[in-house]
Amino acid sequence: MDQTERQVPGAPLLDPADPAEWWARLRPWLLSLLGLALTAAIGISLRRLLQEVHYADVMSAVVATPAPNIAAALLATAFSYLALTRYDASALRYVGATVSGKTVLLTSFVAYALSNTVGLGPLSGGVVRMRLYSAAGVQPPQVARAIVFNAAAFGLGMLFFGALGLLWGAHDVARLLHLHGWALRLVAAAMLLVLLGFVWLCGRRSSIGIGSAWRIQLPPIELALRQLAISAIELAASALVLWLLLPPGPLPLPAFVAFYAIAITAGIISHIPGGIGVFETVMLLAAGNGIPRDAMLGALLLNRGIYYVLPLVVATGLLVVHELRSGIAAPVGRMAVRLSPTLLAALTLIAGIWLIVSGVTPFTDDARELLAALRVPLPLIEASHFIGSVAGLGLIIVARGILHRLDVAWWIASALAIVAAALALPKGIALHEAEFLLSLVVLLAISRRQFDRRSSFFAQHLEPEWVVALGGVVVACAWILFFAFKEVDYSNRLWWQFELDGQAPRSLRALTAVALLALAYGLWELLRPPAGELAETTPEEIERAAAIARDNPSSDACYALIGDKHLMFSPTGRSFLMFGKQGRSWVGLFGPCGDAKEFPDMVWRFMEMATDHGGRAAFYHVRPTALPLFLDCGLHPFKLGEHAHIELGDFDLKGALRANLRSGVNRARREGLRFEVIAADGVDAMLPALQAVSDAWLAEQRGGEKAFSVGRFDADYLRRFPVAAVFHGDRLIAFANLLTTDVREEAALDLMRYLPDAPPGTMDFLIVSTVLHLQAEGYRRFGLGMSPMAGMTEHRSAPKWQRIARLVFEHGDRFYNFRGLRSFKDKFAPVWEARFLAAPKGLATAFILADVTTLIGGAKSAQKT
Structure with missing residues (x-):
């Protein structure tokens, strides 16, 4: 069963003793209400004007x-x-x-x-x-x-x-x-002096800032003048x-x-x-x-x-038009097509606002004469006015579902737009309104395949910004109504006036219906029971993840089998997403695994689940090719370092490039070292020897087991994979478990442990022998893991995050052997590929990094939210 399906309804989401959690939930509401107050102030100013x-x-x-x-x-x-x-x-x-x-x-x-x-x-x-x-x-x-x-x-x-x-x-x-x-001319002259000073700096310096770490690159003077x-x-x-x-x-x-x-x-x-x-x-x-x-x-x-x-x-x-073109192979073309739901959400929002505004404003004298000439029944005029306004409210609410590519939102938006377009004529011969709505219907129809998220519409929570914006639209439309009918003498009789010229009563009834429905929906959003608790990951779920991981081309999916992370499965069960929770941070590892068609929906669901629990969502150790999944959700990429992998098809020990490796392997063999791959079904018998090596290695490192993005010595976990082992005679002196899948596309090292008295070069021998073994088995790539903080841009105009990371990489060896790890992996001449943290901007990034560090440091992912 899905992680979210096993949540206990009604469980508390907030710790009453934790002010940070309360502030995290209240802050969006306070900021949104501040915006609403500003809107009200603008309305008062406009009313006076x-x-x-x-x-x-x-x-x-x-x-x-x-x-x-x-x-x-x-x-x-x-x-x-x-x-x-x-x-x-x-x-x-x-x-x-x-x-x-x-x-x-x-x-x-x-x-x-x-x-x-x-x-x-x-x-x-x-x-x-x-x-x-x-x-x-x-x-x-x-x-x-x-x-x-x-x-x-x-x-x-x-x-x-x-x-x-x-x-x-x-x-x-x-x-x-x-x-x-003269005072205004002085202000203008001061503004121009500031600009002249900036242009002068562009001509004299290439950058400005404090020290060498905090500098901003200035554009060349010709580029500044051109801009x-x-x-x-x-x-x-x-x-x-x-x-x-x-x-x-x-x-x-x-x-x-x-x-x-x-x-x-x-x-x-x-x-x-x-x-x-x-x-x-x-x-x-x-x-x-x-x-x-x-x-x-x-x-x-x-x-x-x-x-x-x-x-x-x-x-x-x-x-x-991009979507209609056949055979869109260019990456930009494909990405452009994926953006169409974003723009359609904006158009849906505008259409909803247009319908409500149309409902609270009178139609023209020409429209009135035409309706009378055509003898349009008054009940039809009243109904179209009323239903059109309610449809507008529905379009505003459903716009969020369009943004999130919900299948049900596409159906609702299309139906509401068609109904509102049909009612635009009896409503008041609103031709431009009908044209806009029909255009929206056509655009939605053409972009149908982009809305592939099979999800219940009412399972989605509106963010505070959406709820407050909905209230702002209703208040603004009330202002427009009283502006449009400022000369009307308002009384109780207006509610019961049904006639062609009774436009104020008609608009008042429509707005009242919209306001009551919006209030009811807002209260339902605020008061409906929270999502509940996250349950412990069960052995059955780990077995489901194992079945998906075996058919996955990437070895990343194997980290789900450690058992220290939560698992969220897709509705079909063909995909899963592993994540940890520390504090308010919900951190997905790598991203979804399984059927790529289900990935966007899973990322959105994870983001929504974190938001529902008052948390901040992020994804750790993201590959460059997967970044668009997270950019769609408003997350931003922060480079963490570089991941090394060896292309097995090109690997050999010949030539000067790998002369040191070749000599090291030959020396290890002369010293009597022997390499062996222990199949997964034979690991159980070797567990005591593996445990002894692991304990000795941990004692030498003076540290405990890590977690989250790295493996740990766990018997159930080790039994799932083959183990590469090095023996000195009959004595096991080093081992590494190999993360492999049935696809034989990619394999990776996880745990690498050795005895303190192992001969020098033992790990080089282990890795080279493993590479040659996997090459013979038909694998294409072999992952050596990530080098944190490596590969950061050295340009003086690099982002602040990368400049800080570069300083840590160069001067942080007392805390972690950054450069030594990079040098060790570099001698295998690997391909280096960037890895990212996809996270919200601002201070949230720092808190997420701190929480990720805690998770990796061995803290058990919080099982209760």
């Missing part, structure tokens, strides 16, 4: 926008996003990565379309860049540095753009803000989009440019997705008495649709 503005006037301003202006705004949008691609090109040049222009164009456009519109958590541009650039061959640390470069370049570009606008329009801005123009020019062009193009949508008025262009920069900056600082509300508030203040506020608000609504939502739809369409 729009006291004299009427909904009908805003819609009239939208309709009155000239078609040529909209076409020009579309062109400016395209030019702005094209300029944004140069950010990525500059960032890749800065980190020294070479990527094709086509890949840069696709990655940048998708990343910015997603982050501009949604912009937080897993729905961010950083996830897109990490996935696609890693697939293009860029190392994850380089991608991380490129992402940081992008953020810094945008900030400096905003500083440059804002300084120019403020310097140019100081007089007009000062008049609107009731300040002195400032790109930023100015891109921001000017995005500002032009809104400027083209504004009606002619007395707001001067210089003042508009300055306020636009302020509005963008305020939106970013607020951390509200897309800066919604913050950007609009600043621009409405900028309009002052020059541009009518209904016209400004109409232009801002059009700007949201053209610059934000439309690129997201186009980006999703691009990825779907």
Whole structure:
């Protein structure tokens, strides 16, 4: 039975005496409530600004926008996003990565379309860049540095753009803000001086920092100047989009440019997705008495649709086109296709919000006349309005399941979108709404195969951010309702008015239903019983894992058989994931093993299980090829060191490269050493001799048994595998157990132990003899294990983590023989491959590393959560 299926319902998840556990559970709620409070403050500010503005006037301003202006705004949008691609090109040049222009164009456009519109958590541009650039061959640390470069370049570009606008329009801005123009010019001059100082540093130095370990690489001066020019062009193009949508008025262009920069900056600082509300508030203040506020608000609504939502739809369409193309063999193409659920989740979220907003706003006079002319039954109008709003709530809730590739979420989203699209016509001849929903249905249908997680929708817990965001949407829609019907005299009679012109009662009933259902769902999420306790790993589960491990090409799966880790099986039983729990850290080892098609679902389930228990999830000892599994979940890669393996097909003892090994093997044979592989069924008889060698080795090392990512001397564990042994005469002096599978693709060493008086070169003889034996058996690779902290980038602009790790590797021999271990393995001329920790960013990484160290040090994985 699955680990999660054996949990005891209702068991407590939190230790009342542990403040850290309480804080871990409460922190997301507190941060989300802070964001909700900020949203409420914005709503109050907008209410005051729009006291004299009427909904009908805003819609009239939208309709009155000239078609040529909209076409020009579309062109400016395209030019702005094209300029944004140069950010990525500059960032890749800065980190020294070479990527094709086509890949840069696709990655940048998708990343910015997603982050501009949604912009937080897993729905961010950083996830897109990490996935696609890693697939293009860029190392994850380089991608991380490129992402940081992008953020810094945008900030400096905003500083440059804002300084120019403020310097140019100081007089007009000062008049609107009731300040002195000279004071604003001084601020602009100071901003430009900061930029000039930065450019000067780029020309004089290659890096800045403290000491040799904490340094930041500066871009060459030509790259810095180029990036400032790109930023100015891109921001000017995005500002032009809104400027083209504004009606002619007395707001001067210089003042508009300055306020636009302020509005963008305020939106970013607020951390509200897309800066919604913050950007609009600043621009409405900028309009002052020059541009009518209904016209400004109409232009801002059009700007949201053209610059934000439309690129997201186009980006999703691009990825779907990739999916439709047959024979996608390029790694970037495959990774691009895997990103389509992320963008579809964003579109599903937007569709849900659109439906609820549509439900609380009146339809147009033209729609009313058409409904009356067609004699659409009033019950159908009422029902479509009500059901459409409830469907919108359903789409918002199901968007998380779309993000997590749930099969059931795909079905629910498709059904809700089809129903809402069909009801859009009797609802109020909402043609654009129907077009958007049908587009979503088509995109979902084409991307059907991406939603392969067979899971119960109600088994998923919504994160605090989703629950609070749901509440924020309901509150915002209530604000919109009272704005749209501000002249209505609210009374109890409204609830029972059913007539074609009774739009306020209709919207009020729809919003009440949405609010009650959202409240009920939120309370159910908060109050439903916790997942329970993790049970002990049973011998039956270990046997199930053993059967899967035997058919696995990698020897990694064999570590599940030690018995010191929890096991989580897939619903089909064809795959499993091993993990340990220490403190609040849930650490998966390697990743899923078994059927590769089930891996994404297992990673998501593990992440969700850790979150449900108030924990932080991570994966230790991850191979580079497996990183995309964890990047999808919002984890970040941190290099741990390098793993050594020998390609057995090319191994021999001839030539100068392995002259020392050859002479060592010959010397061992002259001294009477004998190599033998003891089959698994013969290990039991050798256990007393193996125990004696192991005990002597442990006494010499003055340490105890390790755990988690390394084996231990356990009789049941050793009986499962063959053992490579070295005898001196009839006396056993060294051994190593061999992790092998029936596939004969990869084998590895685990325990390596020898007597203190074993002749020098015994372990070299053991390893070389093992390699030759496995080569004769038909294996392709032989793993020698990892060298911690090895292979870290030596470049001065390397990430801080790698610089620290490099210092530990070079100067930490008093704690661990880092360099000696690397040198020992290096003499076998192995292939070195990076290994990573996939973990959340920030301080959580340090806590996870500390907990992993405790697990490896021999602490038993916590069996109760």
